[in-house]
Amino acid sequence: MPRSGADARRRLQQAALELYQEQGFDQTTAAEIAARAAVNERTFFRHFPDKREVLFDGEADLRAALMQAVAEAPEGLEPFEILLCAFRKSARNLENNRPFSEPRWKVIAVTPALRERELAKHAWLTDAVAQALRQRGVDHGMAGLAAGTGWAAYQHAVQAWIDDPADGLDTHLCRAFHDLRALFTSALPMQARPEH
Amino acid sequence: MPRSGADARRRLQQAALELYQEQGFDQTTAAEIAARAAVNERTFFRHFPDKREVLFDGEADLRAALMQAVAEAPEGLEPFEILLCAFRKSARNLENNRPFSEPRWKVIAVTPALRERELAKHAWLTDAVAQALRQRGVDHGMAGLAAGTGWAAYQHAVQAWIDDPADGLDTHLCRAFHDLRALFTSALPMQARPEH
Numbered sequence: 001m002p003r004s005g006a007d008a009r010r011r012l013q014q015a016a017l018e019l020y021q022e023q024g025f026d027q028t029t030a031a032e033i034a035a036r037a038a039v040n041e042r043t044f045f046r047h048f049p050d051k052r053e054v055l056f057d058g059e060a061d062l063r064a065a066l067m068q069a070v071a072e073a074p075e076g077l078e079p080f081e082i083l084l085c086a087f088r089k090s091a092r093n094l095e096n097n098r099p100f101s102e103p104r105w106k107v108i109a110v111t112p113a114l115r116e117r118e119l120a121k122h123a124w125l126t127d128a129v130a131q132a133l134r135q136r137g138v139d140h141g142m143a144g145l146a147a148g149t150g151w152a153a154y155q156h157a158v159q160a161w162i163d164d165p166a167d168g169l170d171t172h173l174c175r176a177f178h179d180l181r182a183l184f185t186s187a188l189p190m191q192a193r194p195e196h
Numbered sequence: 197m198p199r200s201g202a203d204a205r206r207r208l209q210q211a212a213l214e215l216y217q218e219q220g221f222d223q224t225t226a227a228e229i230a231a232r233a234a235v236n237e238r239t240f241f242r243h244f245p246d247k248r249e250v251l252f253d254g255e256a257d258l259r260a261a262l263m264q265a266v267a268e269a270p271e272g273l274e275p276f277e278i279l280l281c282a283f284r285k286s287a288r289n290l291e292n293n294r295p296f297s298e299p300r301w302k303v304i305a306v307t308p309a310l311r312e313r314e315l316a317k318h319a320w321l322t323d324a325v326a327q328a329l330r331q332r333g334v335d336h337g338m339a340g341l342a343a344g345t346g347w348a349a350y351q352h353a354v355q356a357w358i359d360d361p362a363d364g365l366d367t368h369l370c371r372a373f374h375d376l377r378a379l380f381t382s383a384l385p386m387q388a389r390p391e392h
Contacts, residue, residue, distance in 0.1 A: 080379055112316065119315035120308065141356060145375055148348035156341045179341055184380040185277055 003102055009047050009057070011037035014100075016054040021103055025051065025111040054115045055104055059121055063128045064089055070132035079138050083129065083150035084177045087157075094158065095169040106163050126151045153180050205243050205253070206235035210296070212250040217299055220246065221307040248313045251300055255317055259324045262286055267330035275334050279325065279346035280373045283353075284366055290354065291365040301358050322347045349376050 015036035019028040030051055034044040048054045069086035077085070094101045108114040130147035134140060157176040159170040211232035215224040226247055230240040244250045265282035273281070290297045304310040326343035330336055353372040357365040 003313055078379065115319070116312035116316050119319060120312045123311070123315060141352075141380065142375060144286050144351060144355070145352045145372060146379055149345040149376060152344035152348040153341060156344050159340070160337060179338060180345060181380045183274065183322075183338065183342055184377045 005047075005133075008037065008039050012039065012044060012047055014055060017100065017103055017107065018029040020055075020076070020107045025069070025107065025114060034155045052090075052114060055108065055114060056117060056121060062090070063125055066125060067128050070129060070173055071135065079133055079142060079146040080181075081175065082133065082136065082152060083146060083154075084173070086132075087150070087173055088113055088127070091114055091158075091169045095161075098165075101166075102162055105158070122151060122155070149180075150177075154179055166167075201243075201355040204233065204235050204239055206207065208235065208240060208243055209250055209253060212247070213299055213303065216251075216303045216307070216310075219311060221303065248310060251304065251310060252313060252317060255320075258286070259321055262321060263324050263328040267331065275329055275338060276346060276377075278329065278332065279342060279350075280304045280369070282328075283346070283369055287350075287354075287365045288371055289350065291357075294361075298358055298361075301354070305326070318347060318351070326378060344374075345376075349373055 012033060016028070016033045018034060019032055028051065029043045030044045033051070033054065034041045037044075044054075048057075068084055069089045070082055073082040073085040108118050116145060126147050128144045129151065132141035138146070153176045154173065157169065157172040160176070161167070161172040164172075167175075208229060212224070212229045215228055215232060224247065226240045228239045229247070229250065230237045233240075240250075244253075254292070262282055265285045266278055269278040269281040304314050322343050325347065329339035329343060334342070349372045349389045352367065353365065353368040357363070357368040360368075363371075
């Protein structure tokens with residue numbers, strides 16, 4: 001994409017985020033976003049298929065980066081340690097881009113149509129992470145379980161970082177994985193005893 | 197609701213599930229569902245606001261039952277043990293109703309519009325579970341982390357049960373929580389060391 005195209009794309013994303021914050025997602029039209037970004041509506045639709053997608057750019061890149069981070073984590077780590085490595089790498093982008101990440105997160109949280117899109121994206125990324133763990137030789141079922149629960153811990157950390165920016169996302173992420181471990185090692189052995 | 201209303205509601209759910217399986221969700225209209233259930237289209241819309249909701253009945257009841265199960269789990273359990281108790285209770289309905297649960301799960305898995313709806317419902321139920329843990333005195337952050345990761349383990353178990361019906365859902369659920377614990381206790385201590 002020529003430089004002017006990339007600029008317009010970024011302006012459209014910023015304009016959409018501002019308008020969703022100011023007047024709500026449902027009340028905002030693609031034409032308004034285009035106007036604030038100083039492009040025409042046709043340009044909006046050349047970059048994004050709809051109003052939702054403007055906040056979900058770069059997913060294929062994120063997916064590839066996560067899978068690569070899992071593949072490149074040091075040898076000899078357990079699945080959750082591999083995931084923590086990969087999520088810490090991925091979280092740097094969110095952290096470095098907080099002026100965009102934070103309002104984006106908040107708008108998505110209060111907009112059901114965006115929240116559904118976000119959750120679907122997360123399910124897709126979780127599947128990719130599970131696949132990357134399997135490619136490292138982790139058992140099929142264990143990889144799915146570790147990816148699903150690890151992703152939940154990652155999202156918990158992002159929420160904690162949004163709520164409490166005094167600590168960095170990396171600190172929140174390490175804390176979530178540490179807490180998860182504490183939650184399990186403190187628990188009594190759990191057996192498949194029948195319930196009455 | 198009078199008995200005839202409850203019957204029509206069940207017939208509509210069964211008809212929708214059959215049609216979504218046979219010809220796909222996108223290709224099915226509310227009128228077709230109503231016709232197969234031997235009611236008119238107006239009756240469909242008296243029971244359900246749209247084609248998606250027909251597969252997501254009883255959510256408020258499920259939410260209340262989950263919260264009650266968390267509240268009523270024995271004293272002295274750790275958060276993950278409380279969750280396992282609550283999920284085992286909740287899973288009985290899925291298990292007893294496998295002839296409906298299984299095709300419903302499969303249709304949702306291949307239909308993005310239904311999958312998004314399902315994920316949003318799960319996020320809402322996860323929040324309820326976290327809230328119920330907090331009402332038992334579990335720390336705010338720990339409750340969110342345990343609910344999010346515990347829910348992911350529960351869904352992993354449901355998927356395993358769909359894929360491998362030789363074992364019951366209760367067995368898959370206990371196994372998922374056991375495996376999660378094994379994944380953590382085998383890992384080396386994880387520290388918040390900076391990455392290079």
